[in-house]
Amino acid sequence: MAGLSEKLQQQIQSKKQVTELEAQNQSLTDELTLMKSQGALCQKERERVCLQLQKAQGSLHSQELELERLRPLELWLGQREQLSSGVLSEERQELHATLDSQDSFVQTSGLERQRLSNETARLTQALQAKNQVIRWVDCSCV
Numbered sequence: 001m002a003g004l005s006e007k008l009q010q011q012i013q014s015k016k017q018v019t020e021l022e023a024q025n026q027s028l029t030d031e032l033t034l035m036k037s038q039g040a041l042c043q044k045e046r047e048r049v050c051l052q053l054q055k056a057q058g059s060l061h062s063q064e065l066e067l068e069r070l071r072p073l074e075l076w077l078g079q080r081e082q083l084s085s086g087v088l089s090e091e092r093q094e095l096h097a098t099l100d101s102q103d104s105f106v107q108t109s110g111l112e113r114q115r116l117s118n119e120t121a122r123l124t125q126a127l128q129a130k131n132q133v134i135r136w137v138d139c140s141c142v
Helices: 002-141
Strands: none
Touching: none
């Protein structure tokens, strides 16, 4: 009986091991399924990111082409602005020269007016002095 009991225990032990191995097998199968689904998700995410990257590269290429197309216009506008700036600078210099000339003329005119006013005052005094002399001479002759 002892041999039977040992065999029974071995069978029970073997069944336990089989059950444990089946549980491990099921766990590994579940884990493999999970890893495969995660791998599929990673693949989909990778494809999505690759597609976004391709779109971004296409957009970047289009923008580079547009930039190249607009570069001559930018240069032309820059030259035009530079030319306009030069013309405006020349006109500003001419206006400054005109204003300086007019300012000088006004100053000179003011000085000339003052000189003529002084001369007029001097001649008026001289005329008054001569008139007094003439009156004095007239009065003494009488």
